[in-house]
Amino acid sequence: ETGVTQSPTHLIKTRGQQVTLRCSSQSGHNTVSWYQQALGQGPQFIFQYYREEENGRGNFPPRFSGLQFPNYSSELNVNALELDDSALYLCASSWGLGDYGYTFGSGTRLTVV
Amino acid sequence: KQEVTQIPAALSVPEGENLVLNCSFTDSAIYNLQWFRQDPGKGLTSLLLIQSSQREQTSGRLNASLDKSSGRSTLYIAASQPGDSATYLCAVVGAGSYQLTFGKGTKLSVIP
Numbered sequence: 001e002t003g004v005t006q007s008p009t010h011l012i013k014t015r016g017q018q019v020t021l022r023c024s025s026q027s028g029h030n031t032v033s034w035y036q037q038a039l040g041q042g043p044q045f046i047f048q049y050y051r052e053e054e055n056g057r058g059n060f061p062p063r064f065s066g067l068q069f070p071n072y073s074s075e076l077n078v079n080a081l082e083l084d085d086s087a088l089y090l091c092a093s094s095w096g097l098g099d100y101g102y103t104f105g106s107g108t109r110l111t112v113v
Numbered sequence: 114k115q116e117v118t119q120i121p122a123a124l125s126v127p128e129g130e131n132l133v134l135n136c137s138f139t140d141s142a143i144y145n146l147q148w149f150r151q152d153p154g155k156g157l158t159s160l161l162l163i164q165s166s167q168r169e170q171t172s173g174r175l176n177a178s179l180d181k182s183s184g185r186s187t188l189y190i191a192a193s194q195p196g197d198s199a200t201y202l203c204a205v206v207g208a209g210s211y212q213l214t215f216g217k218g219t220k221l222s223v224i225p
Contacts, residue, residue: 006156033212042117042202042215043157056212090156097211101147101162106155 002027004093004105012111013081021076021108023091031055031097032074034066035090037107043090049074050097078110086112115140115207119216126193127224134188134219136203141181144206148177148188151200151218160201161188193223 005024013019025032031050035043045058049068063079072093078085088109092102116139126132136146145164149157161170161177163186169178176189190197200220204213 004156035213040217042204042217043213045212045214048212050211056210058212088154092157092213098206098213099144101145101159102213103159104149104157109154 004091004103006089006091006105006108008108009106010109010111012113015081015083015112017081018077018079019081019110021078021089021091021110023074023076023093023105025072025074025091025093026103029093029095029103030072031094032068032072033092033094033102034074034076035092036060037088037090039087046076055097081112083112086110115143115205115210115214117203117205117214117216119201119203119219121219122217123220123222125222125224128193128195130193130223131189131191132193132221134190134201134203134221136186136188136216138184138186138205138214140207141184142208143181144208144211146177146179146186146203146205147213148175148186149202149204151202153200157202190221193221195223195225197221198223 033048034046037043047057088107091105148160163179174191200218202218204215
């Protein structure tokens with residue numbers, strides 16, 4: 001079975017630009033969650049999608065948005081990038097709502113200059 | 114609001130030593146607890162998942178315990194190896210929230 005894949009692996013953007021990050025969930029998984037990890041910190045929950053519907057959101061502003069497609073892959077969009085958005089963005093997938101644990105991808109390193 | 118704390122923040126041990134990493138959480142109403150490993154600049158690798166009804170899980174040289182009532186979990190690593198060097202993260206799924214709440218991790222260095 002394939003794991004969680006994220007693209008791109010690295011990205012450099014200018015403040016004020018917009019960015020889209022992509023995630024393909026593990027085969028058989030129908031839930032995707034996104035996390036932001038700043039240097040030296042634990043990952044922070046951004047939002048979760050279950051069967052194409054948003055199913056929970058962390059303390060992030062509306063310029064962070066996302067969607068889930070019928071094949072359960074997902075996108076994270078960030079508008080009006082700020083320097084503090086520089087971080088490792090992690091995607092996690094699961095079957096159902098985390099009862100059987102989460103599988104993470106390798107992440108996208110976003111640098112905003 | 115669930116908060117997860119991991120102690121110590123960093124740990125350095127000689128190869129072959131057994132060691133324990135600690136994790137505590139403030140709200141005992143959890144679905145499960147998951148231990149992860151993270152290598153520098155990389156994603157998270159799941160090590161062990163403990164359901165709220167379980168007391169411990171084992172995988173190879175790793176053993177994780179859960180005491181839900183006291184809000185504590187430990188990860189025991191036997192006969193440590195240099196390849197075990199990484200940051201270890203503890204995360205809980207709160208009842209009704211479905212999201213993972215993470216600690217800041219313990220950075221482990223195993224010296225040959």
